[in-house]
Amino acid sequence: VLVLLGDIHWNLDACNHQLFDDLIYMLADHRKHKDLVRVIGMGDYVDCFSTSERAALAGIHDSSLEQLDKWVMELMQKLARKLEPLKGCVDGLLEGHHWHKFEGPDTRDSEGKRLYGVSSTEYFCKLLDAQYLGLMTMGTWHINGYPLRLLAHHGYGFARSKPGKIRKRTALADEWISDIYALGHEHALFIEEDDQIAQAGKGIKSHNRYFVGTGSYPRGYSIGTPYGGYVEARLLPPNDLGSRFSKFLPKA
Numbered sequence: 001v002l003v004l005l006g007d008i009h010w011n012l013d014a015c016n017h018q019l020f021d022d023l024i025y026m027l028a029d030h031r032k033h034k035d036l037v038r039v040i041g042m043g044d045y046v047d048c049f050s051t052s053e054r055a056a057l058a059g060i061h062d063s064s065l066e067q068l069d070k071w072v073m074e075l076m077q078k079l080a081r082k083l084e085p086l087k088g089c090v091d092g093l094l095e096g097h098h099w100h101k102f103e104g105p106d107t108r109d110s111e112g113k114r115l116y117g118v119s120s121t122e123y124f125c126k127l128l129d130a131q132y133l134g135l136m137t138m139g140t141w142h143i144n145g146y147p148l149r150l151l152a153h154h155g156y157g158f159a160r161s162k163p164g165k166i167r168k169r170t171a172l173a174d175e176w177i178s179d180i181y182a183l184g185h186e187h188a189l190f191i192e193e194d195d196q197i198a199q200a201g202k203g204i205k206s207h208n209r210y211f212v213g214t215g216s217y218p219r220g221y222s223i224g225t226p227y228g229g230y231v232e233a234r235l236l237p238p239n240d241l242g243s244r245f246s247k248f249l250p251k252a
Helices: 017-032 051-056 062-082 120-128 162-174
Strands: 002-005 038-041 090-094 131-134 136-143 146-153 180-183 189-200 203-214
Touching: 002 017, 002 203, 017 062, 038 136, 062 120, 090 120, 090 136, 120 131, 131 136, 162 180, 162 189, 162 203
Parallel strands: 002 038, 038 090, 090 131, 146 180, 180 203
Antiparallel strands: 136 146, 189 203
């Protein structure tokens, strides 16, 4: 089972925590039954600071920075405990747009090591024993005998229509050779497939490519309150919640 998991924004009230818990339970059950489970993090695991908000923090006092560092560390630790059933299954985590850079002069981890200059995602990787993938990853995963090439990036910008969102992903195939092209950020949840024909010995074979919107967990529209979030404020289209995952049966 391969899961592309991101845009959780876990600390928000708008996050569908039950849906997220159900995913963890399902993957833990697969693991219990000796299935291979691999998870790639797509960014925005908690909702801390955006790019503009991080810029606005410049110049605040060291003591205030340490308080912010402590708050973010506690968030990451809580989420890591939630993901404990999947520890060892998380291959790596991409950076997103919502993250925090530890800048308190005496902010330290549980081992007493200074965290100055480390991102909250890098710290989260340490808690999960996962690799820090930075802004983008391109690699080959071998799952049940299948070599699977993956190009993944948190995502960028916004396309309002589904064809526009799909085009952002198919455009990657103009420059990058892969099997799966995955972007998050827009909170869109979909998989689109196309086929290419390639020579195979004296015959031909089909090469499938998959263009993925990796989903999200915050509800865009809330019922029963006059205070909507940015999705409602901008009248953006609602999206299905959750994550896409793929199951690969062993080769015969």
